[in-house]
Amino acid sequence: MxxxxxxxxxxxxxxxxxxxxxxxxxxxxxxxxxxxxxxxxxxxxxxxxxxxxxxxxxxxxxxxxxxxxxxxxxxxxxxxxxxxxxxxxxxxxxxxxxxxxxxxxxxxxxxxxxxxxxxxxxxxxxxxxxxxxxxxxxxxxxxxxxxxxxxxxxxxxxxxxxxxxxxxxxxxxxxxxxxxxxxxxxxxxxxxxxxxxxxxxxxxxxxxxxxxxxxxxxxxxxxxxFQVECNDDIVVTINKRLFHFKLRPQAEAYDIALALITFATLKFDISVRDIEDTINNTIIPARYQIVQKKPLIMIDGAHNIQAVHELISYVRKIAQGRIYILLGMMKDKDIAKVVKLFDPKEKITFTRISYPRAATKSDIEDDLNCHINFIDDYRLAYDILKNKLTQDDILVVTGSFYLAGAILNYIHGDRHEDEFK
Structure with a gap:
């Protein structure tokens, strides 16, 4: 095989x-x-x-x-x-x-x-x-x-x-x-x-x-x-020892701290500088992943209320222009509650991938009971939104790791639609 x-x-x-x-x-x-x-x-x-x-x-x-x-x-x-x-x-x-x-x-x-x-x-x-x-x-x-x-x-x-x-x-x-x-x-x-x-x-x-x-x-x-503070950077304190990391969203700061305190239980002989460099250079696929800077395009697999709330809160903090949302979710998720997290001025476009659990237009309309913007082809939806962006705008692709992966594959030129069937 x-x-x-x-x-x-x-x-x-x-x-x-x-x-x-x-x-x-x-x-x-x-x-x-x-x-x-x-x-x-x-x-x-x-x-x-x-x-x-x-x-x-x-x-x-x-x-x-x-x-x-x-x-x-x-x-x-x-x-x-x-x-x-x-x-x-x-x-x-x-x-x-x-x-x-x-x-x-x-x-x-x-x-x-x-x-x-x-x-x-x-x-x-x-x-x-x-x-x-x-x-x-x-x-x-x-x-x-x-x-x-x-x-x-x-x-x-x-x-x-x-x-x-x-x-x-x-x-x-x-x-x-x-x-x-x-x-x-x-x-x-x-x-x-x-x-x-x-x-x-x-x-x-x-x-x-x-x-x-x-x-x-x-x-x-x-x-x-152990403690975490987010101001100009992320500071994690363990046994009065301070570690400084590049500023990331609050949720990511907690994740960094959890990894660091767990690692510290092993008592490896490794310098603070090496620890800081290792974390700062770690890129996590589809988790606050920036694929373009000007205008900014971010891809995140947030698929529940807590994760989407943390994501949009962070995006609002860094936004200088308009915020566009490309959202694709699974039928079994609480789509209506997720949508309520967004401000009306944050322009939402729904889309879907060819995956049995992916929500369709009818699923979304039944859930929200209102008119929504829906583009069935996620690639077309991404291209349309990307072309609307001006330099200070932000496009956020979110709602599921399935959509995040499909968009990343599309960006990288691998149009493997069958991956999701």
């Missing part, structure tokens, strides 16, 4: 099992000889900021000269981004080898349990752990898919766990309340292992602190054990 066929196979597997537990992933990992136990890991969950924190932490670990794996989701431009070694997406050859290893393991299990199979994220998770063990990674940074306790990555005993934020997202799967979501995400807290807590709402913080106490897990809490 070629790589495209392999990716199609994985992405067309079922999304969920009838029973939402870790039985299947544990069984496949046993058959693969427990690769997840052969690498030291860090585990990251949270409503927003997981990916950014994972990238920052992996780059800091990489700076020590060790071999570092990174598992993130979703990918932005190409599937191989999901599994990275030392900052680079895995090669097609390694992807094929991992696929074959997991498929062979499934066949072996099916000899005794003919009905056994994996869902998409389990297959990807198994490949990631197999690759990190095969490549002899010293550490691997693991981002959850959804949730925590029942997430398919929750089969590790990490060096430390990180919970970035708690907010409303995926309510139908891990909700419906903030307390339900906090309880699910608290599942990454492990016995006697540190847990780093970021910008956690006060009403659910006691739940996490109580879980940590029961697990005897030391807590490093934002605002108590």
């Amino acid at each position: 070629n790589v495209r066929a392999i990716i199609d196979f994985i992405e067309h597997l079922p999304r969920i099992h009838q029973k939402n537990d870790l039985t299947y992933i544990r069984r496949i990992l046993r058959e693969l000889n427990e690769p997840q136990d052969k690498v030291k890991t860090f585990h990251i969950t949270g409503t927003n900021g997981k990916g950014s924190t994972a990238y920052y932490l992996s780059r800091l670990l990489q700076k020590t000269g060790q071999s570092i794996g990174l598992f993130v989701s979703p990918y932005v431009e190409v599937f191989n981004e999901r599994i990275q070694i030392n900052g680079q997406p895995i090669s097609d050859e390694l992807l094929i080898s991992a696929y074959q290893a997991v498929k062979n393991a499934i066949r072996n299990i099916q000899k005794k349990y003919p009905e056994f199979n994996l869902v998409t994220f389990e297959f990807e998770t198994a490949m990631a752990f197999w690759i990190f063990a095969k490549q002899n990674c010293d550490y691997a940074v693991i981002e959850v898919g959804i949730g925590g306790e029942h997430d398919k990555t929750n089969v590790i005993v990490p060096q430390a766990s990180i919970i970035t934020t708690i907010g409303l997202d995926h309510e139908k799967i891990i909700g419906p309340t903030m307390f339900d979501i906090a309880h699910e995400k608290s599942g990454v807290i492990k016995k006697n292992r540190p847990v780093v807590l970021g910008n956690i709402p006060a009403k659910v913080l006691p739940l996490l602190m109580d879980k940590a106490r029961k697990k005897n897990a030391p807590v490093l809490l934002l605002g108590r054990d």
Whole structure:
């Protein structure tokens, strides 16, 4: 099979099992000889900021000269981004080898349990752990898919766990309340292992602190054990030691701090200057990503109320001219509440990609019950808005990582419409 066929196979597997537990992933990992136990890991969950924190932490670990794996989701431009070694997406050859290893393991299990199979994220998770063990990674940074306790990555005993934020997202799967979501995400807290807590709402913080106490897990809490300030730059304070970083949005400042305090638990001998340079030079795909400066075009995969609110708040702070929004969301997101975050003078154009879950014009009109500007072809929509910009204007592409990836592929000349079918 070629790589495209392999990716199609994985992405067309079922999304969920009838029973939402870790039985299947544990069984496949046993058959693969427990690769997840052969690498030291860090585990990251949270409503927003997981990916950014994972990238920052992996780059800091990489700076020590060790071999570092990174598992993130979703990918932005190409599937191989999901599994990275030392900052680079895995090669097609390694992807094929991992696929074959997991498929062979499934066949072996099916000899005794003919009905056994994996869902998409389990297959990807198994490949990631197999690759990190095969490549002899010293550490691997693991981002959850959804949730925590029942997430398919929750089969590790990490060096430390990180919970970035708690907010409303995926309510139908891990909700419906903030307390339900906090309880699910608290599942990454492990016995006697540190847990780093970021910008956690006060009403659910006691739940996490109580879980940590029961697990005897030391807590490093934002605002108590480490501080973040954003003025002319970002200043992170850890044990009276100051680190200065280029100014980024407040949410990114928190993610940087979370990565840094987690990295500090390992006590590597690395200079403040090296740490600052590493963070300042880290570019995270589709997270406040600037693809053009004058006029400014920013691409961000924000897809829930908390993330979109943080994004538009930052854009308003830096805006000197008009703000244009190219928005494409999935049907299962709260489109109406997201739209209400925008000011009427911020010109919104809806669009969609060729993906089954992508919201259509009828979905949006039913949701909003008002006339909206809709351009079905995301490439045409992007070109039209880009051509309207004057030097001080800003165009923000947001609403989903699927749209962000499609636009980035379009900008880079790779018009892979079939990537999203």
